[in-house]
Amino acid sequence: MNERRVRAMSEKKTALVEEMTRLLGKDAVLHRDADLITYECDGLTVFRGMPLAVVFPATTEEVSDVVKWLYAREIPFIPRGAGTGLSGGATPFGGEVIISLVRMKQLLHVDYDNREAVVQPGYINLQLTNSITHKGFYYAPDPSSQANCTIGGNVAENAGGAHCLKYGVTTNHVLGLEVVMHDGEIVELGGVPDAPGYDLLGILTGSEGMLGIVTSITVSILKQPESKETALAYFDSVEDASYVVSDIIAAGIVPAAIEMMDEIAIQGVERATNPVGHPEGLKAVLIMEVDGIAAGIEDQINEMVNVCEHHNVKEIKVAQDDRERGKWWANRKTAFGAMGAISPAYLVQDGVIPRSRLSEVLARIAEISAESGLRIANVFHAGDGNLHPLILFDARNEGETDLALEVGTKTLEACTEVGGSITGEHGVGIEKKEDMRLVFTEEEIDRQLAVRDVFNPNNLMNPDKQFPKPARCGEVKSAVGSGDAYQTVGQD
Ligand SMILES: Cc1cc2nc3c(=O)[nH]c(=O)nc-3n(C[C@H](O)[C@H](O)[C@H](O)COP(=O)(O)OP(=O)(O)OC[C@H]3O[C@@H](n4cnc5c(N)ncnc54)[C@H](O)[C@@H]3O)c2cc1C
Structure with missing residues (x-):
């Protein structure tokens, strides 16, 4: 970078830090390299970039004020939750401002009669279930990262989880959103069942931080099932375990969850922090759970056992109590990190x-x-x-x-x-981004970009994620590959 550009960047950063400090307070702004390094990637660590700064608003109005200021100066920004994402969604290319939502971590309201809860975006997924379990309720979407990831991040990624097989992924549980738009405007979406007009909740959910910053979420909460059984089934062949999965569903059973780990995964979890003592040399293990009213549970388990036996199962165990069930789930849900052991x-x-x-x-x-x-x-x-x-x-x-x-x-x-x-x-x-071409034509990608443009016309909000290059004609800004600056790409 030439000297003039370096000076311009440095002046820009100084103005940014001054204004953000005025808006949010000194403790809510990070701008030194040593502090920023934590934010150079999410859970996908092979891509990294340095943000210009990280800011920590504590209210919706503060998010809106920050966005208005950045929008007016065409400075790109990225919403961020816990940073557990695995596709680089919260990773800067270089030069964006990260808007961290972790200070917005309150459970705002629970309405047990209407089975709804309202949370701020930085509220941790598992905390919601932990906060309502004493009343016999829980929040169904359970990504394996649920002890760390935020519900705002879950909405942005439309997160799934082990129990989403029966209960549906995040989008099936979001009833309303408060969102700060690209220019700082605050809007409310949803709240009315089957409202007229487009399903904007559906568009925002899974939009990877590119269409709006979610600042409050109304979700449905469920009554805990009356009964639950969990089984482990061991196999000497991956094929047999695979056929069990499709045959169980084909038999009309809808388990709460069916998870699989293969031989190498089993080696990893058994050497890490939550071993359960799976036998050595297994080719596959299935963790299967059924839940619902007590009367039907045993029949479902018996049917699943039949299917397993039909496919040469080596051994089946049913959890004896919640402690054992919890141990099995901890083993499965920490499986990604367990790969560090091998x-x-x-x-x-x-x-x-x-x-x-x-x-x-x-x-x-x-x-x-x-x-x-x-x-x-x-x-x-x-x-x-x-x-x-x-x-x-x-x-x-x-x-x-x-x-x-x-x-x-x-x-x-x-x-x-x-x-x-x-x-x-x-x-x-x-x-x-490039893999999008495996499933969409150029025209289909362009149509999706047209939707993004309605919400994010200047491509300032989480720029250049999700859609492949080459950018279309008229694309305004890109932060790609520019270190601490961002550059114009595309042609008019
Ligand atoms: C060990 C491990 C296990 C995992 N298991 C699962 C799993 O079972 N199922 C699953 O779906 N995922 C799983 N994940 C991936 C990850 O946890 C989820 O994608 C999660 O939803 C990300 O939440 P986060 O708070 O960490 O978001 P971040 O990583 O901070 O952000 C993710 C994306 O959301 C955007 N974003 C964040 N907050 C907001 C907001 N308030 N408004 C708008 N956009 C926002 C960001 O810009 C980014 O694009 C796992 C990750 C790990 C590390």
Whole structure:
């Protein structure tokens, strides 16, 4: 960067820090490199960029004031929750202001009669269930990161989880949103069932921080089921376990959850912090849960056992109490992090397929692993057909990070080849922008960009995520690759 540009950037940053400090207070603004480094990526650590600053508004009005100021100066900004995203959604390219919502972490209201709760965006997912469990209620969407991720981030990614097979993903539980738009305007969406007009709640949910900053969320809460049973089924073959998954659903049972881990994943969880003592040498384990009124539960478990026996199950165990059930779920829900016990690094992929094609796609993933020489563990929401190949690699080996990314794309191709898609729940972010072309034509991508333009006409709000380059004619700004500056791309 030439001297004049450096000076201009530095003046811009000084003005930004002064104004943000005036608006939010000294403790609510980070701008030194040593502080900013925490925010250079989310849970997908292979892409990084330095933000210009990070600000921590505590109210909707403060979010709005910050956005108005940035919008007027054409400074790009990124909303951020807990930073557990796995597709680079909250990762800066360089030069954006991160608007962290973690100070907005209150449970605002619970209406048990109408089964609704209102939370601020920085409220942690699991806290909601913990806060209402004494009244016999819970919040159903349960991403495995639920002890850390925010409900604002869940809305932005339309997060799923183990129990979304029966209860639906985040969008099925969002009843209303308060949103700060690209220019700072505050709007309320939803709140009325089947309201006339477009389903704006549906558009905002899963929009990856590009269409608005969510500042309050009304969600539905559910009565805890009267009864619940959880079973572990062990298999000597991935194919058998895969057929069990599709046959259980085909039999008309709708379990609350069916999760699968393969041999490498089992090795990881058994060496990490929540082992349960799965036998050695297993090729696959299924965790299956049924819930509902007590009268029907035993029949459902028996039917699932029948299906497992039909597919050569080695052993089935039913949890004896909540303690044992909790231990099994902790083992499964900490499986991503457990890969650290068997590999220096790993890349989480997130494809989705028709569940009847599970066996075939897992076989293809095994081939991709053999061809590349990288181990791939599979731990995933099998009932939803939502695969998570975990590509194990060592970033210290030259070229291996790129190879892992290439292998990730190949696993997604394996999904799209059988009519699946490139993300089941983690979003597109930075990581899968180019992979959008596996499922959409250029024209379809352009149509989606036209929707983005309605909400985010200057592409300042979480710029250049989700959609592939080349940017269309007239694209205004991009923060890509410019270090602490951002540059104009596209042509008029
Ligand atoms: C170990 C582990 C397990 C996981 N398991 C699951 C799983 O089972 N299911 C699943 O769906 N995901 C899972 N994830 C991914 C991740 O936890 C989810 O995507 C989660 O919803 C992200 O929430 P967050 O608060 O961390 O958001 P962030 O990572 O901070 O942000 C994610 C995206 O949301 C946007 N955003 C954040 N807050 C707001 C807001 N208030 N308004 C508008 N946009 C906003 C950001 O700009 C970004 O694009 C897992 C991650 C990890 C690390």
